[in-house]
Amino acid sequence: MLQGKYMSKRSVDAVFQGLYLLTDIRGILRDTVPDHRLSPGQKKDAEKILGKLEKQVAILKEELLA
Amino acid sequence: MNCGEGIDTRQVDELFINLDPIQAGGRLTTDAMKAVLAYGDGYSVCDNCVKPFRLDHISKPPLADFHRDLADFLQMDVARLVPGARRGFQAVAGALVSPGDPVLLTAYSHYTEFLSVEQSRGIPFEIPADELHIITPDAAAARIEEVIRTTGKTPSLMFVEQVDYQYGNLHPVAKIAKVAHQYDIPVLCNGAYTVGIMEVNGKELGADFLTGSGHKSMAAPAPSGVLATTDEWADKVFRTTGIKGDLTGRTFGIKEVEMMGCTLMGVTSVGMMASFPHVKKRVKEFDRQLQHVNTIVDALLSIDGTKIQSEYPRKHTLTRMNTIDSFDKVAKTHKKRGFFLTSALRERGITGILAGSTRVWKFNSYGVSKEQADHVARSFIEIAEAEGLTITG
Numbered sequence: 001m002l003q004g005k006y007m008s009k010r011s012v013d014a015v016f017q018g019l020y021l022l023t024d025i026r027g028i029l030r031d032t033v034p035d036h037r038l039s040p041g042q043k044k045d046a047e048k049i050l051g052k053l054e055k056q057v058a059i060l061k062e063e064l065l066a
Numbered sequence: 067m068n069c070g071e072g073i074d075t076r077q078v079d080e081l082f083i084n085l086d087p088i089q090a091g092g093r094l095t096t097d098a099m100k101a102v103l104a105y106g107d108g109y110s111v112c113d114n115c116v117k118p119f120r121l122d123h124i125s126k127p128p129l130a131d132f133h134r135d136l137a138d139f140l141q142m143d144v145a146r147l148v149p150g151a152r153r154g155f156q157a158v159a160g161a162l163v164s165p166g167d168p169v170l171l172t173a174y175s176h177y178t179e180f181l182s183v184e185q186s187r188g189i190p191f192e193i194p195a196d197e198l199h200i201i202t203p204d205a206a207a208a209r210i211e212e213v214i215r216t217t218g219k220t221p222s223l224m225f226v227e228q229v230d231y232q233y234g235n236l237h238p239v240a241k242i243a244k245v246a247h248q249y250d251i252p253v254l255c256n257g258a259y260t261v262g263i264m265e266v267n268g269k270e271l272g273a274d275f276l277t278g279s280g281h282k283s284m285a286a287p288a289p290s291g292v293l294a295t296t297d298e299w300a301d302k303v304f305r306t307t308g309i310k311g312d313l314t315g316r317t318f319g320i321k322e323v324e325m326m327g328c329t330l331m332g333v334t335s336v337g338m339m340a341s342f343p344h345v346k347k348r349v350k351e352f353d354r355q356l357q358h359v360n361t362i363v364d365a366l367l368s369i370d371g372t373k374i375q376s377e378y379p380r381k382h383t384l385t386r387m388n389t390i391d392s393f394d395k396v397a398k399t400h401k402k403r404g405f406f407l408t409s410a411l412r413e414r415g416i417t418g419i420l421a422g423s424t425r426v427w428k429f430n431s432y433g434v435s436k437e438q439a440d441h442v443a444r445s446f447i448e449i450a451e452a453e454g455l456t457i458t459g
Binding site: 020030 | 079100414
């Protein structure tokens with residue numbers, strides 16, 4: 001969705017949201033060094049984060065490739 | 067994988083338990099990593115900078131509030147962001163020390179404290195440590211008396227570390243400051259290893275100046291830090307410019323001279339600010355970190371011949387060990403020589419100890435979980451056993 005004349009605010013938001021979600025995954029990796037064995041709670045969190053990340057990727061495809 | 071031409075992607079903290087003595091407390095929080103993504107561009111905090119055009123007045127992002135919150139956090143009156151604690155030393159020495167002034171430091175003062183004295187052309191006098199590697203108020207008093215007697219001048223400043231970088235020992239700053247104040251000597255407390263790690267109350271310490279390091283202990287990108295002071299000293303150390311261009315007549319608003327104007331104009335200040343809520347919380351949980359470091363130290367001490375050179379039980383996570391009579395004996399005949407220890411640790415997902423060290427070395431376990439502390443403790447014992455060292459206790 002274009003914002004004003006030139007901007008695709010939606011795709012920019014999706015990029016940052018995606019980066020933040022990946023950063024949350026990075027945080028989990030840091031918290032679980034060195035074996036990266038996730039607790040049940042961390043697995044649940046990771047699953048949620050990855051689901052949200054897929055949505056952001058879908059938005060980007062829609063905004064930039066459609 | 068590169069993040070630029072010839073620049074490896076750094077993955078140390080994603081792959082290893084990192085016990086590096088200077089890196090542990092500066093590891094970014096997830097929020098700070100997000101801030102780095104959004105505010106990496108140069109003058110990124112200046113989008114909404116309006117009159118009077120100074121960092122501590124910017125309200126979006128909320129740097130003005132952050133400055134006030136930092137002062138409150140440290141129980142001081144005024145705070146400024148600085149590019150590392152060292153720039154705080156420099157600012158204070160620049161404001162208080164005149165050429166030829168005696169300045170007190172300690173046997174454990176950081177080299178940048180010395181450099182700040184050198185830059186101001188002061189003369190350094192060190193307060194010695196006792197046999198337990200502690201700077202005592204008695205030693206401070208004796209050195210003050212000696213300096214006054216031999217130079218005929220009262221020192222214009224005293225630097226003292228709350229926790230020192232060599233042993234990670236906690237020094238009685240409040241008592242030392244009390245002594246200094248009896249001679250009207252202002253005290254700069256170097257909290258590079260404490261501010262952001264444990265609760266620090268500048269007023270209780272009797273600090274006239276308190277410095278903290280963002281990249282060492284406040285989960286912030288480098289170079290970042292804080293210099294806080296009292297109302298009594300704020301006008302002196304944060305004096306505003308009065309200079310005028312002789313041809314153009316230009317003046318420079320309310321820029322602060324010792325700060326060289328604005329200090330952290332981008333990712334450093336926002337990274338520090340993003341971590342701050344987490345930092346405020348974590349300082350209250352420092353006891354748990356002490357349990358973890360003591361778990362690791364106890365495991366090391368169970369290896370015959372191993373000694374601790376820091377005070378024990380630990381009051382800080384930065385710790386100095388002596389393994390001359392344990393791991394270093396192994397190193398003498400091991401095919402990897404002194405590198406066997408760090409190599410064996412790396413195989414177990416642990417890094418940060420100076421490669422090749424088997425004699426006297428430091429580690430900092432700040433930030434590890436109980437599981438990680440247990441893994442580190444177990445790893446040291448496994449390595450010792452594998453090399454034929456005796457475990458007792």
